Amino acid sequence: MNQLVYIPIFSCIAVNLFSILLARRLSTGLSNLKKISEISEIIKRGAITYLNKQFLWILLFSAIVAVLLDIFFGVFKTVAFSLGSIFSVISAY
DSSP: OOGGGHHHHHHHHHHHHHHHHHHHHHHHHHTTOHHHHHHHHHHHHHHHHHHHHHHHHHHHHHHHHHHHHHHHHOHHHHHHHHHHHHHHHHHHO
C-alpha cells in the first residue's frame, strides 16, 4: 500500500486529539470567568437584535420582488423565489 494513504489518517487523528485537548482547556478555563459570560450575553443580544432588524428589511424586499416576479414571470417563479427566501431566513437562525 502506498504510504501517502497514511498521511490523511494520521492528520485526522492528530487534529481530533488537538480539538479535544483545546475543548477541554477552554471549557475548564473560561467557564469560571463571570465577566466573559456577561460580555458574551451582551454580544448575543446585540446579534439577535441586528438579525431581527435585518430580516424585517429582507421580508419587505422579498415581498416587493415576489410581486414583481408574479407580474412579469408568473406564479411558479414567484413560489420558487419565496421558498428560497424562506429557507434562507430559516438557515440563518
